[in-house]
Amino acid sequence: MLLTCLAITALVAIRRNDLFAVVMLFGIYSFLTAVLFMNLHAVDVAFTEAAVGAGISTVLMLSTLRLTKRYEAARRRNPILPLLVVGVTGAALVYGMLDAPRFGDPMAPVHQHMAPRFVQESPTEVGVPNMVTSVLASYRGYDTLGEVMVIFTAGLAVLLLLGIREGQNHRLGRLAIGDTLVLRVVVKVLIAFIMLYALYVQFHGDFGAGGGFQAGVIFATAFVIYDLIFGEADARRVMPTHWLGRLAAMGIFLYAGTGVASMFLGHAFLDYSALGHDPVHGQHLGILLIELGVGITVFAVILTIFHAFSGMRRPDQVS
């Protein structure tokens, strides 16, 4: 049922040439995917998909849309070759799935080989109730550092291409969304709760779904809303853009620095056991620190990207 909805959404998104509708459909698509992940009991993944895919990406795409036209130009390309490529890829995927273990099969290799140790040993080795967090932050903590670097790289790439215009707050005094008193009051109240929730997600990642990635995105959302309602100038007064670059770098220093600290204590890079008086305590501290690093970098990069897009002038404003 969910998969059918997913397929229909994707098809409609391809057919429509109203880009605004397409962005909304992408949001729906991501949300459906999140529900699907939820259905597969992958709560952390679902949470990320909902926050990043359905949430912040939609906002970013909308702010990009503001810079271009709403309707897609008629395409002239011949669709045969792409269709062929997609067809072959799809066929290969189906072919590959023919011999795959049955859905939910407890004897599947993924459940038999590495998983038992993660499930049985991680509570005593790492001491974090949420196993997903122990795998992401400790067993495969190096991959997670890599992912944070990917996000940082994305931020740099946007800065290289667009840059952030500083000093010329061209939306000063003019509100992005009409002068609605109700909206302003509601948002002012809401922002406090969004931030509180982000902090909860940040520090509760050890116990339930959540962690630095999701928290960073949610925290950034609070600023994005403030920016949308109260204008760019006010938002930038709260969080100056030159601070965002420093924050993004600081998050990485915090993450990698935690790893380097364990190197100085005679252990391998990112071996948090070295950080505490006993290994489990060290793991706790290490995971807390690196999740904080992830959160700070993700927050700063998302906000940077948002500013880069929203700060650009529309073509009709240039003249």
Add this chain to the structure above:
Amino acid sequence: MSFSDHFPVLVVLIPLLAAPLASLFTKGRAAWALALAATWASFLISCLLLKQVLTTGTVRYYMGGWKPPWGIEYRVDVLGGFVLLIVTAIAALVLTFGRRSIKSDLPEGRRSIFYAAFLLCFTGLAGMTITGDAFNVFVFLEISSLSSYALISMGRDRRALNAAFQYLIMGSIGATFILIGIGFLYMMTGTLNMDDLAQRLPAVSDTNTIRAGFAFLTVGFGLKLALFPLHLWLPNAYAYAPSAVSAFLAATATKVAIYSLLRFLLGIFGFGFALGAMPFDMILIGLGLAAILSASLVAVFQKNVKRMLAYSSVAQVGYIALGIGLASQTGLSAAVLHLFNHAMMKGALFMALGAIAFRIGSSRIENLAGLGKRMPFTMAAIAIAGLSLIGIPGTAGFVSKWFLVLGTLEQGLWPLAALILFGSFLALIYVGRILEAAYFGTPKDGIEAREAPIGMLIPIWILVIANIYFGLHTDFSYGLAERAVADLLPAARATVDAAEVMP
């Protein structure tokens, strides 16, 4: 753990930490100095690391102290150490060369971020080279890809944006395919560690899932390494990128992708499955030949020398693919050797072209007329590296082509040997066109040219001299390549035997 135990992680960690630091500098020059220090430090450590590998065997490093398959492992064997040496050496040389070139290509406000992106690209490539974990390859591939799209888009020509976008689309498809392939392998084995995968794969290798995974991985890496006919993104990307970026990517990015493909083929799937059970060896030979002939032919007719060399790169990838397709000790060693030699020639050629573009602001062949007298050292560098590209005896290029031809003759494939020689003939024509213009053309009016600054000439000439040195002394380069392949093959043979024993 002592300091030297940390070498594997330090090679990657130093540029990884230097990148965010460099992005904070406001002065481009300071960011450059930091990037330069980081790449040279990485290079020195990779030299020590290779020495360590050669004396004590494969070096392993457990990230977070977790043993594989639960944790991520860095695993440096002779092949990995060798490729790491190439990547770090080229990064260090290109940055030494690049300050003035980048200064003329980019406005001051973007330079420090540019150096940060350069360091990230380097981090990604180095990480891909020595990791022993299949998923970690993907993560570092993403770091290097994303940053290289941004780096390419910084070219002076507006067309750079289009080239970068084209590469972004093709590269993302490649990365997605690689991810799907890794997913299929994980689904059937439950592990991501390369050694562990190699052990557990034979039991399930005769399934559709593994075959599909193999197909996705090879097509994905084929896109990243610009294997004919998946090379369409490369010529524009290299032609319009800033000079320093072209030099760095041409000498390292496709190399690391080829290396990763080799890792997956021989280190995970095993020789018997990848090049025996699948008709992949014949496909590689066919595509390799097509690349050599078609790309060399297209290169002959290019007017922009950077684009010409980019097409030549596609052809050189063809030689390497052909060597792998031969599926023999000699063929594979020749392929690995050509990886090393091609990095030296293209590094030198693209840097020398960068020096020319720095002086005359163009790399079109008609503007090169008469430069042989005005920029004698730069043109001499292009001449020698060009001869190496053709494969003239006494240069490094000759050695790898020699072993490649030997490899084909070993298997009695006379026509292949003849076609390789024909490819060299085509290279002679396009290199000849550059030299003809430079040495016999009459200088165009209005183009001022002086010899390139010494800071640019030194790194160029280091590579040029290396081209001659490794053309005369093959002990280090071919010896290492041979040893690296021999390390991969017996393990592969053992898995073949195991597969045959099982019904």
